Amino acid sequence: MSKLQAPRGTRDLYPKDCAWRNFLLDAWRRVSIRNGFEEVDGPIFEHLDLYKVKSGDGIVSELFHFEDRGGRELAIRPEFTPTLARMVAAKANALPRPIKWFCVPNLCRAERPQRGRLREFWQWNADIMGLEGATADAECIFTVVDLMQELGLEPGHVRMKISHRTTVKDILLKLGVAEDKLLSAFDLLDRRDKMEPEAFTQAAAKLGMEPDRVERFEQMCRCKYPCGELDQLREQTGIQNLADLEQLDAQLQAFGIADWCEYDLGIVRGLAYYTGTVFEVHEASGALRAMAGGGRYDQLVELFGGPSMPAVGFGMGDVVLSEVLIDKGLMPDDVSPCPDVFIVAASDTGATQVGPIASKLRWKGIHARYSYKTTRNVGKLLKEAATARSRFALILGDDATNGKAELKNMETGDQQVIALADLEKLVTGA
RNA sequence: GUGACCAUAGCUCAGUUGGUUAGAGCACCUGGUUGUGGUCCAGGGGGUCGGGGGUUCGAAUCCCCUUGGUCACCCCA
Numbered sequence: 068m069s070k071l072q073a074p075r076g077t078r079d080l081y082p083k084d085c086a087w088r089n090f091l092l093d094a095w096r097r098v099s100i101r102n103g104f105e106e107v108d109g110p111i112f113e114h115l116d117l118y119k120v121k122s123g124d125g126i127v128s129e130l131f132h133f134e135d136r137g138g139r140e141l142a143i144r145p146e147f148t149p150t151l152a153r154m155v156a157a158k159a160n161a162l163p164r165p166i167k168w169f170c171v172p173n174l175c176r177a178e179r180p181q182r183g184r185l186r187e188f189w190q191w192n193a194d195i196m197g198l199e200g201a202t203a204d205a206e207c208i209f210t211v212v213d214l215m216q217e218l219g220l221e222p223g224h225v226r227m228k229i230s231h232r233t234t235v236k237d238i239l240l241k242l243g244v245a246e247d248k249l250l251s252a253f254d255l256l257d258r259r260d261k262m263e264p265e266a267f268t269q270a271a272a273k274l275g276m277e278p279d280r281v282e283r284f285e286q287m288c289r290c291k292y293p294c295g296e297l298d299q300l301r302e303q304t305g306i307q308n309l310a311d312l313e314q315l316d317a318q319l320q321a322f323g324i325a326d327w328c329e330y331d332l333g334i335v336r337g338l339a340y341y342t343g344t345v346f347e348v349h350e351a352s353g354a355l356r357a358m359a360g361g362g363r364y365d366q367l368v369e370l371f372g373g374p375s376m377p378a379v380g381f382g383m384g385d386v387v388l389s390e391v392l393i394d395k396g397l398m399p400d401d402v403s404p405c406p407d408v409f410i411v412a413a414s415d416t417g418a419t420q421v422g423p424i425a426s427k428l429r430w431k432g433i434h435a436r437y438s439y440k441t442t443r444n445v446g447k448l449l450k451e452a453a454t455a456r457s458r459f460a461l462i463l464g465d466d467a468t469n470g471k472a473e474l475k476n477m478e479t480g481d482q483q484v485i486a487l488a489d490l491e492k493l494v495t496g497a
Numbered sequence: 498g499u500g501a502c503c504a505u506a507g508c509u510c511a512g513u514u515g516g517u518u519a520g521a522g523c524a525c526c527u528g529g530u531u532g533u534g535g536u537c538c539a540g541g542g543g544g545u546c547g548g549g550g551g552u553u554c555g556a557a558u559c560c561c562c563u564u565g566g567u568c569a570c571c572c573c574a
Binding site for chain 2: 072073074075116121122125126128129130145146148149176177178179180181182184261336337340356357360382410413414443444445446447448449450451452453454456460462464473475479480482
């Protein structure tokens with residue numbers, strides 16, 4: 068039995084589960100497309116080396132890798148970004164700018180599963196490449212907000228937390244952190260919640276901060292600043308010119324999503340990777356891990372052998388998103404496709420017409436089902452139609468061979484005798 | 498990868514200090530005899546108690562290993 072179980076951290080998607088998965092993927096695609104992104108995809112496995120480019124050798128233990136019969140080291144994709152960068156780098160000069168691509172790959176990571184994290188999952192990625200400036204950053208953030216809105220989430224449910232590398236850098240410098248200790252300071256910022264207060268203070272002091280500045284540092288990284296109100300941040304940091312963050316702030320307001328967003332200088336994300344704006348979406352209470360994360364990473368394409376090209380993008384996984392939607396009561400009970408018509412044979416004569424009518428309907432693109440039971444008990448058959456969540460039930464009696472039958476609207480209960488010639492029209496409402 | 502807790506039917510769970518053929522609800526299937534549905538009633542299938550080994554006259558129950566789940570650490574690209 069154990070050998071026949073699904074591997075750790077994977078999911079079997081039964082019809083209802085698969086419908087839920089598609090419900091999310093469909094929303095991702097719908098939102099991507101209306102925000103002007105084009106769908107791409109790449110191989111489900113790549114050369115292992117591709118993943119070392121961005122993340123170093125340490126990444127190897129966290130992904131599934133294998134050797135093929137020719138001795139090539141390969142790995143199942145743990146993320147899509149390297150593939151994306153490779154694809155862009157390969158045709159950089161032929162692609163019209165800006166490049167706006169999205170993808171909804173399934174990814175595998177060899178990590179221990181826990182709440183919100185599995186070994187195989189689906190992740191929505193969208194990136195804008197070849198465009199500098201806060202507009203592109205804001206457009207990515209808008210796209211994420213658009214998705215949340217599409218799924219019924221509200222600003223009270225989730226928070227878009229935003230920070231900016233250059234702004235935080237300026238703040239750290241002003242607090243007395245030396246230029247060569249900046250990375251360590253970012254690291255400390257990232258880990259602050261997992262540290263004892265004394266350890267935090269000690270570590271901060273080591274970076275060159277005076278005791279009073281350590282306190283200000285801690286205050287700043289715990290405080291949240293509303294989007295559209297940067298004065299608070301100016302006051303607290305004593306920095307008048309917040310540079311890039313101001314431009315981003317203006318764009319977020321222009322996109323009309325300020326009420327979803329707040330600045331949280333504790334948002335750090337991948338250290339060596341992001342170069343400007345960084346953001347994460349969290350469930351409002353902060354109980355779960357991030358639902359989505361992204362930011363600007365202007366060196367990425369170059370890193371993969373392409374030309375220098377600015378880029379901003381994000382990823383959103385299906386696991387935490389599902390948890391939040393279920394938690395908020397926003398996951399529909401059943402999103403499986405409903406039949407348009409369920410055909411019921413109420414007599415032996417009617418039964419002879421089930422096949423011919425079903426096939427005609429199906430050829431017209433109508434979702435038609437019928438029962439495989441032999442019973443003529445209409446009650447039982449209607450129950451089956453109801454269980455299948457069919458919109459209509461077509462009841463075929465002895466008149467079926469004369470071109471007549473009864474059509475029942477399963478929602479309203481209305482039932483009328485119809486000419487089978489009118490069936491398609493009645494069912495499609497055309 | 499490290500640690501802690503957990504594992505009985507498809508799902509949610511009972512199961513006395515180790516003691517006869519391991520139970521319930523929901524779900525599923527079949528009937529309620531000749532045409533009206535998400536309620537009824539009756540019946541049925543389904544578990545070698547995650548798997549393997551050990552202790553014992555006897556193990557769902559105790560011990561070890563293993564697989565999976567949950568949580569934290571690592572990591573979070």
